[in-house]
Amino acid sequence: MTKVLVLGAGGQIARWAIQMLSGQDVELTLFLRDVGKLAGAPRSARLVAGDVLDRERLDPAVRGQDVVYANLAGELDAQAARIVESMRAAGVQRLVFITSLGIYDEVPGRFGEWNRRQIGPVLRTYRAAADTVEESGLDYTILRPAWLTDADEVSYEVTQRDEPFKGTEVSRKSVAALVTDIVTHPGRWARANLGVDKPGTDGDKPAFA
Numbered sequence: 001m002t003k004v005l006v007l008g009a010g011g012q013i014a015r016w017a018i019q020m021l022s023g024q025d026v027e028l029t030l031f032l033r034d035v036g037k038l039a040g041a042p043r044s045a046r047l048v049a050g051d052v053l054d055r056e057r058l059d060p061a062v063r064g065q066d067v068v069y070a071n072l073a074g075e076l077d078a079q080a081a082r083i084v085e086s087m088r089a090a091g092v093q094r095l096v097f098i099t100s101l102g103i104y105d106e107v108p109g110r111f112g113e114w115n116r117r118q119i120g121p122v123l124r125t126y127r128a129a130a131d132t133v134e135e136s137g138l139d140y141t142i143l144r145p146a147w148l149t150d151a152d153e154v155s156y157e158v159t160q161r162d163e164p165f166k167g168t169e170v171s172r173k174s175v176a177a178l179v180t181d182i183v184t185h186p187g188r189w190a191r192a193n194l195g196v197d198k199p200g201t202d203g204d205k206p207a208f209a
Contacts, residue, residue: 004183005029005061007052007083008071010038013098013148016176017069017183018042024184031061052079055086062086067183069096080129084136094186095133095140096179101195103127103144107165110204115147134193141182141189146170146197147206159195167197169206174198 004021006014009030018041021028028045032038035047050057052072062068068087072079076099087095101107102115103126116123133140142161147169156174159166175196182188201207 001025001027002184002186003027003029003064003066005031005065005068006071007031007068008073009041010034011071011073012150013145013172013175013179014069014071015040016173017071017179018045020176020180021183024180026183029061029065031058053082055082058082058086059089062092063090065090065092067094067096067186068092069179069183071098071179075125077125077128077132080132084132084138087138088136093139094190095136095138096143096182097129097133097140098143098145098175098179099126099130101144101146101165101197103130104161106159106161106163106195111168111202112165114205114209130193139186139190141191142193143175143178144193144195145175146195146201147209148172148175149206149208155198156196157199159197161193161195163195165195165197167199167201168203169201169208170196170198 004026010032022042030045031048035049048061107115149171151171154174154177
């Protein structure tokens with residue numbers, strides 16, 4: 001049985017992933033600031049209240065895990081540093097880490113310009129987080145999703161870090177499906193940095209914008 005720690009378990013992508021993973025041969029530990037806000041968690045899951053920046057709460061949750069899946073927001077650079085430190089201390093190697101499209105200026109054309117106007121101020125922080133993960137020596141997979149939708153569908157394609165980003169949007173459920181695939185097949189996409197989008201959504205901006 002694979003032991004999986006979900007950091008930011010209250011997030012929308014994470015909730016889809018938890019639902020998908022609950023049907024797999026995994027033991028879930030769900031880490032979030034307010035466990036009271038996590039409705040519908042699997043009965044078998046262990047719930048831990050805490051802030052990722054607090055090593056006194058994070059370290060015990062990380063110890064003994066096989067995979068850490070981080071789906072966070074905000075001070076992502078500082079959070080990435082704490083996660084890497086904690087995983088190294090615990091001897092845990094496998095990390096799945098969500099950042100954002102655009103951190104490498106890899107989004108081409110008018111959509112790239114639109115994306116920078118919308119989220120440009122946070123891209124430096126998210127890039128710093130990705131750099132920390134890539135330099136960690138861990139077996140990481142970084143995911144850079146396109147603009148997220150609530151569509152109840154699984155449809156995605158991936159691009160490598162050195163390839164132009166494709167598409168403008170992707171469903172949260174699709175990203176969760178990719179996370180689930182990686183978590184349940186830990187050797188898949190190891191040391192990879194992937195853009196994630198829905199095929200056929202190329203354009204100047206997402207359809208909903």
